[in-house]
Amino acid sequence: MSAPRPEFARKSGSAGQRPRSRIQKRNRQIILDAALEVFSTHGFRGATLDQIALEAGLSKPNLLYYFDNKDTIHRDLLTQLLDTWLDPLRMLDPRGDPQTEIMAYMRRKLEMSRAYPRESRLFANEILQGAPRIEPFIRAELRPLVDAKAQLLTDWARAGRIAPIDPYHLIFSIWALTQHYADFAAQIGMIRGDGHDPLDGAEPFLEALYTRLLAP
Template structure:
């Protein structure tokens, strides 16, 4: 019987978490195509047959990671409050996205790798949940613009720009740190810069 067909024991749950964390490390470094089950098993400290008991293929490990990641990625945008003060809500969203890039760089690189491959395992979620959420928040942004509370810009491209300007610090972290030097904290410096940038862009 598959371990997913009945409630998992604490050991089984722990082993799944160990495998997924090891897979996150391997996939974020090597991408889906470059990663192997042998590498994941080695990082997890488990035998390959033990790993295969929980995940019968590399595709299943990757899909499990991406499924858990999507909610993490959508939550900062979900938290944008339509009843809040517009500029404060947008700046708070920028900060949440930057914090996500700082705290979950491997997850960001995993997501970026999937998108660069054409999103073969996430296309349905991107065209479904992600698109619907962006459309919902774009309507909120448009209402705020119509009310004159923020400057008028394309709301969807505003969201895209926030993604690009925050996730860059995770996806290109090596480059960012190499250019800035070890004496700089890129995330704290980026926070102030992005706040100024979006405040100037969106102030009516």
Template sequence: MTSPAGLKRTRIQQEKREVILDAALEVFSAHGFRGSTIDQIADAAGMSKPNLLYYFRRKEDIHEALLKRLLDTWLAPLRELDNVGDPLTELRGYIRRKLEMARDFPRESRLFANEILQGAPRITPMLEGELKTLVDEKAEVIRGWMRDGKIVRTDPWHLIFSIWATTQHYADFDVQVRAVLGPNRGGEGRFEDAARYLEQLFLDGLKPRTT
């Protein structure tokens, strides 16, 4: 890695970048790209605007760095889907990992959702490239399970989309989920409750039919 001057970053420089990126994540996830400013990010990072601009010259550069990191993190659970394992066990693990991300990375989820709602102007190449390639690869894994009679036949792409939608809901609409569940059910246990329900929803529906 190099600094703006083309020199290798020092430990302190890298730490400063991490502080900026964490502050920017907070700001972008709360206000979206258009509603966020360099001044807001600098304030959240506890540094002056000129100091921040030494590390990132534009708001767009900060946003792009966050999105690239986010996409890599977001794809990790899908990459772990293994064609060698038992299909229902693999899909159960995928659902669980996605819910864990909803629990542990709600700001990242909101950042991604905001970008998509704006038409994905800054990450379309990533969606059409790395994301599409990985989803197509895992869809073929799922189709292989279907051909072998291990799960019922369905559309693997829409199956993946459905898992995304249901698990990410617990990050993007967390305030609504907690409000509706109320104080007795809206605590940390809501994620385990969600996991059990989604496992039943998806896995029972995918089990091969017995005659």
């Protein structure tokens, strides 16, 4: 059904990787791609192995030859996702120019929504369900990172280099505004006309918005 897309940034070095043949790797990737399509639209419980197998062009038992069970597939997808999900925020550089840095962060997030809308929806689905599977990650990884960057934003504001705004809401606003174009793409498409690229015009708008918001 779905055309193969560039693999979502996979870093080497995750634990427990057994050696796999070329065909193994290839089929696992086909399955993960199909699973991403299904999980990102229907959530974990709403997705079925039948649907994933159909999407992948494999039989259900064959699919379960490559992955132990439904949960493992979903976990692997989330692991791949989270590995990359925080990179844009991590790159916010204390040594850079504040407004340039924040603007660049916003652009990186917007680019993720453009390149990886399904990953964004997978994440959105997980949060809507109360984040049962990634709660540990959010508490252990995301929260400290956000706290650190919020401190940085506060410092910048204190120094008069950006306007004095709540740093947490600033970060949330970037998440909300950029991810919206991926998560609510269906709605935007129906409103703007179906041939229309949902992200058309988004970047200039967000640039204007944050330019005006951040000016000291």
